[in-house]
Amino acid sequence: MYENPDGVMIGLEVHVQLNKLKTKVFCGCTTDYHNDPPNSHVCPVCLGLPGALPVINKKAVEAAIKVGLALNCKVEEHTQFYRKNYYYPDLPKGFQITQYDFPISSGGYIVIEGEDGEHRVGITRAHMEEDPGRLVHEGTIDKSKYTLIDYNRSGMALLEVVSDPDMRSPKEARRYLDKLRNILEYLDVFDGNLEGALRVDANISIMGGQRAEIKNISSHKGAERALLYEIVRQKNVLRRGGVVVLETRHFDEAREITLSMRSKEEAHDYRYFPEPDLVPLKISGWAPAIKETLPELPDARRMRFVEQYGIKDDQAKSLTGELVWANYFEDFLKAYKDEYKEKLDPKLAVAWIEVLKGELNYRDLTVDAFKKEDMLSILELLVSKKITEDGAVDIIRTLLDKGGSPDEIVAEKGLLKVEGDIVSTAVEEAIKENPQAVADYKAGKEKALNSLVGAVMKKTKGRADARAAREVLLGKLG
Template sequence: MYENPDGVKIGLEVHVQLNKLKTKVFCGCTTDYHNDPPNSHVCPVCLGLPGSMPVINKKAVEAAIKVGLALNCKIEEHTQFYRKNYYYPDLPKGFQITQYDFPISSQGYIMIEGEDGEHKVRITRAHMEEDPGRLVHEGTIDKSKYTLIDYNRSGMALLEVVSEPDLRSPKEARRYLDKLRNILEYLDVFDGNLEGALRVDANISIMGGQRAEIKNISSHKGAERALLYEIVRQKNVLRRGGVVVQETRHFDEAREITLSMRTKEEAHDYRYFPEPDLVPLKISEWAPAIKETLPELPDARRLRFVEQYGITDDHAKALTSELKLAIFYEDVARKADPKMAAVWIVDVLKGELNYRDLTIDAFKKEDILKIIELLAVKRITEDGAVDIIRTILDKGGSPEEIVAEKGLLKVEGDIVETAALEAIKENPQAVADFKAGKEKALNSLVGAVMKKTKGRADARAAREILVRKLDE
């Protein structure tokens, strides 16, 4: 059972941009604006000009229902849009079209890897709304001399996924975000690599204080760091005899601190009322047909990988954590030993990619297949295989070219035995230590053999030869 001595409670409101749609949620403006000049993808509707009328994008509603189903939510009988009234420069018409009493879906959950094993995080609701524009501050938000506004983003379809305060640590919050993003990418409704695609508002409280809301966090790492800072801040306030008040705070990513923005608004402050230009939608009858189109989701694919390919659950979790990685592995596993493929893709290749901040797209399936083939027929060593992967990522080239250029073909027999005899002769202290019962001394002798053979000897074979020679 996970101990939570500070009584940390975290709930997340995640704003997901449904950016795989061709047009915005209430107008015909294109969603492909990310590389274009500011304010070049706008019209009277998304600029909120007087007399303009919104028209609902049916594909956006279908995508929202698809997400609700994937999050194990109940799809409501009907849904309705409201006006959420507040003034902010990025909201030109003075209100946001969103949902209030009648969201698209509610009462769902996500299973994550918690602090003490599998942990269920309840989803309160997932509702649709329009994205406001983007504010660009000169410097940090609290010291900016001016602010620019880009309305290209205004009117993009958003889905706000609201969780219950079931998260108990910043680490769990990050895992929740990772899992949510993974599900969204499997559904093909969202491209997480685009700017503004996923933004987080985090609500956090600790025992003895009220909750604070941290607004507009733009990354999973940022969410974890903001929450870590906020726990320390709130604990320090209570330790000094102060009161943790309910408020809205901003996360300054450059300084990794949160700053007070305003006291927290309540729902009645926004004066919600039904959007008069959009009629309620009866959506429950859409759900069965949409459910039939759902792809295989991460948890289902993980279980299938374990059963079909005989790999470990840990490897299956890692392989299904990204859709592209899961597809890459399955393509390789159909042509090579599945267990060997899982080990080399998860334990080696993925680590080398992460170190270089690269994705699986940076490596060819044919290259990992060739490396596994060379390992299977024992033409290269494991060290040689790692060298090939690193060289491909750093300099390019094919496995065959790198093997020939670096002379990585595995050596056996007399060559290894000769190297072992030389290592024994040149390292008398290690030999004496080994014979005195210090098993670790053998590692230095194995290292000497590997050095002499330029990493082309099999380490296990070298160890066996050394032990035999030392016993003679």
């Protein structure tokens, strides 16, 4: 049972860009603008030109429903768009089309690994809205002499996922974000690697006091840092006998602190009212068909991996925590069977995928940096006992750092495993040269055997199989 000593309550509002859709939410402009010049993918609708009208992108509604279902939400009978009125240069109509009453889905939950085991975080609602344009400054916003506006982003479909205030620590908040992102990737509605794909507003209070809302945090790590800072700040306010006030704060990522933006008195009155240009959408009939298309989600896949492949739960968790690795694992097993007409032990596969992952992470590389065929060859060399585990690691590192092919590297470095007479000779020499270790072993010190194995490996330049060397040693020592 987690005590939550500071009475921390955290709720998150996550803006998810449905950037895998082909077109924006209310017009036909492409969502594929990231490599193009500013303001090159705009039209009367997403520029808010006088007289232009929005038309809902049905695919965006479907994607939103899909997310709602995956988050265990209830999908409403009908959904309605509203106008949120405020002025800002990135908002070409002077209002944002969003949802208010009748959001597309509500009342769901996500299960995360909490401070004290599995922890359920409620989802208040998930509603659709349009993304504003993007403001670009020279240097920092407060020092820049001008602001440039790029409306390519204007009108991108966003889904705002609002959680209940169920998280009790910044760590839980981060895990919630990781899990949400994980689920979104599985749903194929979202590419988290694109700029601005996921933005977070965090609400936090301690000891039952007023909450602060921290706006526009752009990373999971940033959210954790902002919340950690905010707990310290609020505790300091209380310690000095003050009162935490309801306010909106800004997270300065460079300095990792939060700064006050506006108090409750200055809070906006958004004057919500139903968008007259979009009729209420009856979506009650959509959900069943969309439910059919829901893929296997991370938790289910993790359980299946343990059951079907007999791998450990934490290995399954690590694999399914990133869609790309979960897919890699299953594809790899299949490809191995196709290539070598023989089943690969999933436990062996997962162990070596973890090694590969570690080497890639160390070099800040993604899975694309390593050819799957090379990995297949390496596993085959291991399975057929042609190379040692040390040799396999050497091949992976060499491929990443210098390139080439596994066979070339094996030949060049002489990594083919040695067996038989060479190992026997090395064992005999090792026994002769280490009488003390032999005596220790015979006196019952089991550990002395390890130094003898080490000596054999040294003599064979690592090409002997350690386990085989050990057996030969045991035989000779009687």
